[in-house]
Amino acid sequence: MGLAVITHPDTCLSVLGINDLVYRLENLQKKKTSSLDQTELKNILTSLVKRLTEDEKKALQHRFSLPKFSDNILSKIPKQLNTSDLKWLIDFTKSSSQAQKACQICLEQCPIKDEKPIVFVSRKNADTGKDYLWPSVRKTCVGCGVCEEKCPTPVASIQITPRLKWSETQPER
Ligand code: SF4
Ligand code: SF4
Incomplete structure (x- = not known):
């Protein structure tokens, strides 16, 4: 071994x-592809959701107009996230408690x-x-x-x- x-x-x-999530989100933004890598984006979101405070969860819920925050929130977010969603998520993550942690x-x-x-x-x-x-x-x-x-x-x-x-x-x- x-x-x-x-x-x-x-x-x-x-x-x-x-912060690893900010890093991964910004890498997605830098990619010059016509469509966003939805799988990577959802994977990042899955990690992000687990790390948010209750207030931050509410902000995410509000942004995506979700009626209620739950563990399966990702299934309720619009299937295809776009570049403006990504930009919002980068700003949101950077301003969250998460961004303070490397x-x-x-x-x-x-x-x-x-x-x-x-x-x-x-x-x-x-x-x-x-x-x-x-x-x-x-x-x-x-x-x-x-x-x-x-x-x-x-x-x-x-x-x-x-x-x-x-x-x-x-x-x-
Ligand atoms: S995951 Fe843990 S046990 Fe496995 S190689 Fe890395 S440090 Fe070692
Ligand atoms: S802390 Fe450094 S070595 Fe560990 S996963 Fe993050 S980038 Fe890799």
Whole structure:
């Protein structure tokens, strides 16, 4: 079994202080395709709905003229969302409590719940002086690869690398 390692800290959203849902919504907006990727949009909405406060849920309900907010809200939102819906969702997400939280998808999706393999450690950028959270991987990681698969950056910022045996870390004689 391998070990998860932050292989691309320069793209890691937690290091950059970017919320994963805002990032994914803006990526959809940047795509120059004639139609929006409805599946990705609904997937983002599914995650967003789970994270909203009660007041924020009401705002979403109002925007899409839904009579009542419920867990299956997505089934009641118009089937095809358009670019103005997307723009509204980006502004809404950016102004929500959600936007204050940088990406932690690797931790959230990790199947090991006891002795969590990923811990977010506070660090300071020496150049900018800004604080950020570094995803630190612990030895309880079993190398299952879920974090790499779910990481939202184009090339996963966290990847599975071979776990070296102790003997392999020793200098050759
Ligand atoms: S999933 Fe983890 S490694 Fe990937 S961008 Fe988010 S915090 Fe960084
Ligand atoms: S998801 Fe799997 S590979 Fe990633 S940190 Fe958790 S146990 Fe390790």
